[in-house]
Amino acid sequence: MIHMLIDSCAHAAKLSSRAMEQPLTPAERIRLKLHLMMCKRCSNFSRQIEFLRRASGKMPEIFEKDED
Numbered sequence: 001m002i003h004m005l006i007d008s009c010a011h012a013a014k015l016s017s018r019a020m021e022q023p024l025t026p027a028e029r030i031r032l033k034l035h036l037m038m039c040k041r042c043s044n045f046s047r048q049i050e051f052l053r054r055a056s057g058k059m060p061e062i063f064e065k066d067e068d
């Protein structure tokens with residue numbers, strides 16, 4: 001039963017990557033979260049994505065301030 005809710009690692013990685021560019025739907029977020037809870041590999045991958053997103057998210061801000 002619960003297996004129907006759990007995505008493949010490939011799908012989880014895809015959702016993690018897409019979350020960088022656009023917000024996921026609530027259903028997608030729940031599915032991703034469920035997968036990350038059970039899959040250490042994707043959990044680590046998701047943390048790296050999150051780190052990269054924060055790091056890259058700061059770059060435009062720095063450049064804009066530089067131009068001023």
Ligand SMILES: [Zn+2]
Nearest residue numbers: 009012039042
């Ligand atoms: Zn996985």
